[in-house]
Amino acid sequence: MxxxxxxxxxxxxxxxxxxxxxxxxxxxxxxxxxxxxxxxxxxxxxxxxxxxxxxxxxxxxxxxxxxxxxxxxxxxxxxxxxxxxxxxxxxxxxxxxxxxxxxxxxxxxxxxxxxxxxxxxxxxxxxxxxxxxxxxxxxxxxxxxxxxxxxxxxxxxxxxxxxxxxxxxxxxxxxxxxxxxxxxxxxxxxxxxxxxxxxxxxxxxxxxxVAGCGLGMTMTNVPVEVASDVVIFGAGPVGLAAIQGAKIKGASRIIVVEPIAYRRQLAMKLGATDVVDPNQFRDRRPIPNAPANGDRFRDALVDHLREMTKPVTDRIWAGSGRIGPHHVIEAVGGDKIRPKEVQGPDPTGVTVLNQCWELCSAIGTIATCSVGHPQTAFVSLPASQWADGAKHHWPGTGGGTNxxxxxxxxxxxxxxxxxxxxxxxxxxxxxxxxxxxxxxxxxxxxxxxxxxxxxx
Ligand SMILES: [Zn+2]
Ligand SMILES: [Zn+2]
Missing domain, CATH: 3.90.180.10 (Medium-chain alcohol dehydrogenases, catalytic domain)
Structure with missing residues (x-):
């Protein structure tokens, strides 16, 4: 200078x-x-x-x-x-x-x-x-x-x-x-x-x-409460901030889904309790004649995450009945150019948006923030679930942060x-x-x- x-x-x-x-x-x-x-x-x-x-x-x-x-x-x-x-x-x-x-x-x-x-x-x-x-x-x-x-x-x-x-x-x-x-x-x-x-x-x-968004997604509108299970898709700077917000709010289980190994390691260092490589769970196929209010896809990743967040008892009158985590946070998005590091199963980022909906428990909360999906991409949800379900969705690239x-x-x-x-x-x-x-x-x-x- x-x-x-x-x-x-x-x-x-x-x-x-x-x-x-x-x-x-x-x-x-x-x-x-x-x-x-x-x-x-x-x-x-x-x-x-x-x-x-x-x-x-x-x-x-x-x-x-x-x-x-x-x-x-x-x-x-x-x-x-x-x-x-x-x-x-x-x-x-x-x-x-x-x-x-x-x-x-x-x-x-x-x-x-x-x-x-x-x-x-x-x-x-x-x-x-x-x-x-x-x-x-x-x-x-x-x-x-x-x-x-x-x-x-x-x-x-x-x-x-x-x-x-x-x-x-x-x-x-x-x-x-x-x-x-x-x-x-x-x-x-x-x-x-x-x-x-x-x-x-x-x-x-x-x-x-980025990190302002990630912190917002777990600390503002999404009611992450003590002892809750939170699944976070993506451990880039947005997801890594969301992990830290979830930890501060008292989540007891913070599961992070991320294809890149060094990012999974960093996630563990910053508060994740578990990490999952989505490339190990790529199988996703439509279920023929699926019921209107049930799963439309058999998805290995969703099944695995549901298993990980299974309540300790299945006795409904003992407080059980939840399938899937309380909260799902999406911080993935589409790849604008091919990265040198490993890509996730769907480089458009659209499949993850569907998985967030499917995975979220019936009265749980989903926060999404990503960009970069193809212009022509759509997220399609089963109409009966969208109309009659009780899942909450907080979208926005700002993550709800003021x-x-x-x-x-x-x-x-x-x-x-x-x-x-x-x-x-x-x-x-x-x-x-x-x-x-x-x-x-x-x-x-x-x-x-x-x-x-x-x-x-
Ligand atoms: Zn930005
Ligand atoms: Zn204003």
């Missing part, structure tokens, strides 16, 4: 602090400052500041690291110096598969962790110098979904889709919550201040998307050692190696990969 860049940051920090007390100053001089030949920083609004970002330019080109020039911030916007950003598998196609549709030049990423360097005049919750987590999902607290306990489906963040910087040729670039850049520019509803200096930004970055409420809780649990995110940070990369970080994520050769744009 050149010295001039570091000293410029110090100047910025001072300038940003001055902006806190005087919003009007933010509005002067920005647009002109962004024009060519201007010094790096002209106003407290940061207009003209230069930084590097990993940008998906358009549909035809794969993303690359480019120089960017910040547009002046305003309103609820914040400028955050990115310390760590994890690579979400959801972005693998954007980064590695040519021709993935892109409407506008966009910084890649699903959030990150960093230090606030400037705030717009309307920002209330963060101050310059705060460390914040920027989550993939906003939680505005005001939209219909936030007001009805589904902040992970917040609509508030969609109201300000504006370009925040320019490429050298003037092309506008949207930063969204992209963490794969030296700076994140987001509205404050995406950013939550954290006050736990003993937990590293790389560890916290796991919470921006990030502004839950991120500080999760970091507190990391600080006390009740949640281990260090084990999920497989490898860190400088910004220049962001593409490789996504490649390793897609190959599944490490548990997860984290880019550290400004940490050298």
């Amino acid at each position: 050149p010295k001039s860049r570091i000293s410029r940051r110090r100047v910025l920090k001072t300038a940003g602090a001055a902006a806190v007390g005087g919003g009007a100053a933010l509005l002067g001089g920005g647009p002109l400052a962004a024009q060519g030949g201007a010094p790096a920083v002209l106003t407290n609004a940061q207009g003209g500041r230069r930084f590097r970002g990993f940008v998906k330019f358009n549909t035809a080109q794969l993303p690359d690291v480019v120089d960017l020039t910040l547009r002046p911030i305003t309103g609820r916007q914040m400028v955050i110096r990115t310390e760590a950003a994890q690579t979400c598998y959801t972005s693998v196609d954007q980064v590695l598969i040519p021709g993935t549709p892109t409407n506008q030049a966009t910084i890649v990423g699903h959030g990150g962790v960093g230090i606030v360097e400037a705030i717009g005049p309307q920002v209330l919750s963060a101050r310059v110098g705060d460390r914040v987590i920027v989550n993939l999902h906003a939680s505005c607290g005001r939209c219909f979904n936030c007001l009805n306990m589904r902040s992970d489906k917040c609509r508030g963040g969609q109201t300000d889709n504006v370009a925040t910087c320019n490429m050298p040729d003037g092309t506008p670039v949207f930063s969204r919550t992209g963490g794969m850049a030296e700076l994140m520019i987001v509205n404050e509803e995406y950013a939550t201040p954290l006050f736990h200096p003993n937990v590293s930004s790389a560890e916290i970055s796991m919470l921006t998307c 990030d502004r409420r839950d991120s500080p809780r999760h970091v507190r649990l990391m600080e006390t050692g009740q949640i281990n995110m260090k084990a999920l940070v497989g490898k860190t990369y400088p910004l220049s190696q962001t593409r490789q970080a996504y490649q390793d994520c897609a190959d599944r050769t490490v548990i997860s990969t984290v880019v550290t744009p400004t940490i050298t």
Whole structure:
């Protein structure tokens, strides 16, 4: 990192602090400052500041690291110096598969962790110098979904889709919550201040998307209760977080289904009581003339998991009668490209969705979160079971997490050692190696990969 860049940051920090007390100053001089030949920083609004970002330019080109020039911030916007950003598998196609549709030049990423360097005049919750987590999902607290306990489906963040910087040729670039850049520019509803200096930004970055979802799936809407049996499909970073949430909630049996051996081992280390390799139980075939309210498939994996979660007695008047686990968590999804590590029985991820339904006990709960299934894929359920059953389903890639409420809780649990995110940070990369970080994520050769744009 050149010295001039570091000293410029110090100047910025001072300038940003001055902006806190005087919003009007933010509005002067920005647009002109962004024009060519201007010094790096002209106003407290940061207009003209230069930084590097990993940008998906358009549909035809794969993303690359480019120089960017910040547009002046305003309103609820914040400028955050990115310390760590994890690579979400959801972005693998954007980064590695040519021709993935892109409407506008966009910084890649699903959030990150960093230090606030400037705030717009309307920002209330963060101050310059705060460390914040920027989550993939906003939680505005005001939209219909936030007001009805589904902040992970917040609509508030969609109201300000504006370009925040320019490429050298003037092309506008949207930063969204992209963490794969030296700076994140987001509205404050995406950013939550954290006050736990003993937990590293790389560890916290796991919470921006994947692990925040996993913890949410077992700690929010799904009523994992003490002594319950939980089956978790998938021991990637989402599933490994879900395991830890289930353990904290008091589950006595946490069975993890995962095809990759090193991930099964990690699952055991983080709280799983049992692990199962699904490739050992691949047999699945339709049952001819199956009854409407019974199984439609003879499935070796479902049978095995039912056997493992069988109640200690079959005497119904002694409290028995449950078939299958209390709760089933799905954290698998479809493979966007073939990984180097072993694949599960169905690379589309659709069979697992059906197995979740079949396996879940009659009044149990299913949480699903995965992406990457083929566009044309459908999950089909027996109509009589769907209409007359009593299974509960909590879907959503956010896992039911309210990030502004839950991120500080999760970091507190990391600080006390009740949640281990260090084990999920497989490898860190400088910004220049962001593409490789996504490649390793897609190959599944490490548990997860984290880019550290400004940490050298
Ligand atoms: Zn994500
Ligand atoms: Zn909202």
